[in-house]
Amino acid sequence: MTIDSAHWQTRLAELTKKHGVPGAQLGILRVGRDGAEDEQVTLATGVLHLGTGQPATTDSVWQIGSISKVWTATVVMQLVDEGRLALDTPVKEIIGDLDLRDPEVTEKVTIHHLLTHTSGIDGDVFTDTGRGDDVLEKYVARLGEAAQNHPLGATWSYCNSGYVLLGRVIEVVTGQTWDQAMRERLFTPLGLTHTGTLPEEAMLHALAMGHLGTGDEIAPAPVWGLPRSCGPAGLITATAADVLAFARMHLSDGVAKDGTRVLSAESVAAMADFQVDCPEKDLLGDSWGLGWFRCDWHGARAIGHDGNTIGQAAFLRLLPEAGIAVSLNTNVASAIALYQDLFEEIFAELADVRLPDRFEIPDDAPEVDITPFLGEYSRESVLEEVLVLDGKPVMRTTVSGPVAELEGASEPEVHELVPVAEAIFAVKPDKSAAYFPVRFYTLPTGERYLHFGARATPKKA
Structure with missing residues (x-):
């Protein structure tokens, strides 16, 4: 079945309106098999900014938030491919002056711990260290102020600060800023024309503004983005089309559409393979890979990531067995209901696959002693x-x-x-x-x- 662009444009507009989302951008990709051409559609609806009424288009750029983590993880895995570090390399071997609150964690935390969110370092540290090229160095220098929330490797807890630390690892190993490394190692070889890491890059295009609140109280957010120091954890801006180019590489054993080898097939597989269990399996996925979360869709294995910034929410899902990727960018704080309705329809029609049952209160809710x-x-x-x-x-x-x-x-x-x-x-x-x-x-x-x-x-x- 071919991808019906008109149908999905209609459904995107209807569901965006139903859920009170100001604007949205959708991309659907099915990679061609056995020499067949790819199928891809990109669509948009609504407005980028309720205050200005500027229409959303397929060329508009949006904050993809924490989906950026998979991009950071991909560059880390490139360095693994090059033999410049290993998953079990202690971070302190790379960042010699690393000084975390727990001395044992300082010595023993590895690249693998950071990629899999198992370091135990408090994850929600958003220290603003300025706008200079040394923002990650300054951020890491202050990371010793952050608490150790759980013993190293003892459980799983989402960790933004761990990915900023990975960004600093990239800088030390490559001798470039994280921003430069992303451009040279991913954006350029993938042929991305509407992707960047800095506000001044986003401003070259029509860009989405985040919105907070719900219903009649929804309004533009008071600020556009997070500090530059949060870059490796969530500051990439892109179009759905550019996100799909990144996803296509992961669906094609690490090869870009033009044949450029971006990542080894072994590293692509390792990123999608099981690494750690998640304590609860309803919110994102049942387990985590290296950057990706992993979902059991009634027997089909999907991978993906979500992204939330200040009033923007993005979603990316890949179904490797079908060669399908879907990217959704929105400019509202919570768009999970839109994601659920839209992605359930898309994957059912294109791959005959059902997403997991929604997390709901059961009709026969048990009595539990609190x-x-x-x-x-x-x-x-x-x-x-x-x-x-x-x-x-x-x-x-x-x-x-x-x-x-x-x-x-x-x-x-x-x-x-x-x-x-x-x-x-x-x-x-x-x-x-x-x-x-x-x-x-x-x-x-x-x-x-x-x-x-x-x-x-x-x-x-």
Whole structure:
């Protein structure tokens, strides 16, 4: 079945309107097999900025957020291919003055720990170290201020700071800035014309503005982007077409469309292969590779990544067995409902594959005693309090620090914890139309954690 561009343009417009998303850009790719030509469509709908009304087009650029991590991981794997480092190389062998809060982690944390989010370094550190080419060096110099949230390799917790550290590894090994390395090692060989890492590069094109709020209260975000120091974790801007060119390389054993070898087939496979389990398997995937998360779609194995910045949300999924990739860029803080509706239709029609069942409250929700889970759980800039209010278990979330200041999240959010299974609850955040899982668990060594929003938050009281 060919990709029906008109049909998907209609569905993109209908679903974007249904879910209150100001603007969106969609790309669908099916790689040609046995000499056949690729099929690809790119579409857009809505506006880039509610304040200006500028239309979204297929040439507009959007922040792809944490999808950038897979690009950073790809360059790291190029360095592995070149023999310049290995997955088990201690980071301190590359960054000699590395000084983390935990001395043992400083000595033992490896490239693999960082790629798989298992270092335990507090992940939500968004220190602004300026605009110069030394931003990553300065960021890493201050990383010793960040807490160690879990023992090295003991569990999985999403870690932005670990990917900034990987960006600094790239800089030290290549002698280039992360931005330069991305351009020379990925953007240029892939033939990307609308992809960049800096605001001044994005400004060469029509660019999307993020939006916060929901419904009638949705409005442009107060700032456009995060500090340059966060680059390797999430500052790439691109079109859906350029994202699909990157995805195509991963679907083609590391070879670009023009035949250029970008990454070895072995490294492509390693990035998609199982590396670590995820403590909860509903939010993103059931396990993690090297950069990619891994999803079980009713027996079909998909890989992907999501990206969220200040009022923008992006989604990328690859189904290697079918040679299909789909990229969705949006300019709203939460677009998960749009993603679910749209991607379910696309993959069902093009590959006869069903996405995982949505995380919902079961009709026969069990009774679960909240008592063992009551208390305070905290990490850098986030306090999660589990308590009982008016006879109902709730989670009160207080966010502080740079991102809270940028998004204006000054007041705590309080949400009921609805039982789903033993030690698993559901909450619906203020800015979301979907339920999110909250899982409580204990490490073999006795430490207790709350896992929410892909983060492991340790119990402190």
